[in-house]
Amino acid sequence: MTIVPVALGLATVMHSAQEAILLAANVGGDSDSVASIVGAVLGARDPTTINDDWYSTVEAINEHDLLAVASELAKLRH
Numbered sequence: 001m002t003i004v005p006v007a008l009g010l011a012t013v014m015h016s017a018q019e020a021i022l023l024a025a026n027v028g029g030d031s032d033s034v035a036s037i038v039g040a041v042l043g044a045r046d047p048t049t050i051n052d053d054w055y056s057t058v059e060a061i062n063e064h065d066l067l068a069v070a071s072e073l074a075k076l077r078h
Contacts (some may be wrong), residue, residue, distance in 0.1 A: 004073035
């Protein structure tokens with residue numbers, strides 16, 4: 001029940017998705033959920049703070065074509 005407030009708190013005080021993900025992932029508890037949420041929030045706010053190597057690894061393993069998904073979502077916004 002505390003993961004969302006913790007994640008949003010980190011997103012409020014931190015500026016780098018990469019740094020926030022690393023911090024959240026290493027604090028213990030439900031750290032993967034906190035890291036996912038804070039990474040999503042900060043990554044949406046400033047995509048340049050996401051580690052490109054991490055993205056490439058996730059894409060290679062999952063084969064989701066996330067850039068195509070993001071492009072389609074962006075079209076829905078307009």
